[in-house]
Amino acid sequence: MKPAPFTYHDPRSVTEAVTLLAEKENARLLAGGQSLMPMMNFRYAMPDHLIDLNHVSELSYIRAENGALKIGAMTRQRDIEFSEVIRENCPLLQAALAHVGHRQTRNRGTLGGSLCHQDPSAELVNVAALFNATMHVVSQRGARDLPYADFAVGYMTTALEADEMLASITLKTSNKTNTYAFAEFARRHGDFAIVACSALLTMNARGEIAEASLALSGLSHAPVRPAAIEQALRGHKPDPETFKAAAAEAEKLEANADAYVTAAYRKHLARVLTYRALEQAAARAVENAHV
């Protein structure tokens, strides 16, 4: 239960970090360490070079600009949890973070670390999928942006090349009429969800759903945005009948089984949590209207 030997690097800038990443064989980037450190302790991960990003201060920031929220990859989950800027521009992110690990892990854990670890049940991964976040990637060769949908390529696998790192992400949060909810089921508070569902609704003047986004995670290798369900919600009143129809469709999504949870149970949770997320989002819209 001790990490295998490695050479430690602690770059002070992104330029220095990507240079190391390009030059060193079998190198891993260390963000908050809340996933990589256990993997190294178990020796699931045995990098020859560990590039610690904790001194790269330019990777840690939260900015609201032009109807979008840009967050540096090394921004700690704790800082997002308590940020006024996030509370105003993307409260859903804080609702999701309430389910992420524990105080001690959020104190160290980072946004980018969670997204690059890409656990399919991770709450932050779910939110990135819901917004189809723009992932800003850098390497010594230059910079590129890709939508989250192209970033998650497989089970715990991202589209990052060996010499690339995630520098920041952008969430489009401009629509002020949005209402949201995050619902999940986990066996213990702080555990990765078995299934989670996040919802973002925009209501029109008639009180109908104008736009709907849903992200379901935990069903398969990456979160799913069920386009057909989102489409079908448009133009409907946010009532139990509408939610029930959407939830029934969510149960038909593909789900995997593992040693602990059957596919049927995951599908059941998809139905229940889709209903709950929509119900909570609609209730929040009503609440906000009365404020």
Next chain:
Amino acid sequence: MSDTRKLSITVNGTTHNATVETRMTLVDFLRHELLLTGTHVGCEHGVCGACTVLVKGVSVRACLMLAVQCHGATVHTVESLAQGEPQGKLNVLQQAFQDHHGLQCGFCTPGMLMTLTEFLRDHPDPSEAEVREALSGNLCRCTGYQGIVDAALAAARKMREEVDESK
């Protein structure tokens, strides 16, 4: 050849200079190099919370940090809580644990105490539910948590009284 670094670290008010293997975790450094064995090692993968210490005032899992990452940092362990020499007088939180049967075997206690030290500093008047959530990252297999929650609430009350008295 093992990779080593020079490390300067202030633990419980004392600055230590050492050369450490870069792969050494903070908890192993505290226990094996500084012989501060109050911090316990449980699961070594960030689940049990027994190794919780404060780094720059915030609670972290000492098994998920490398000692080398604490270069220049201030660290507080459970040994910092009792006041005075030689054995020290239990502080309000520790005394509350004793009074409310907040421990049996005591293995998880150092982590519980450090988590609560940060939590009660930031939330001097917590509800029972808030205490339970704050403790969700610390596992105890003896007490069933009731005594620990009682101790945390009693300590919070006592600390608030002390603040009022000093006014």
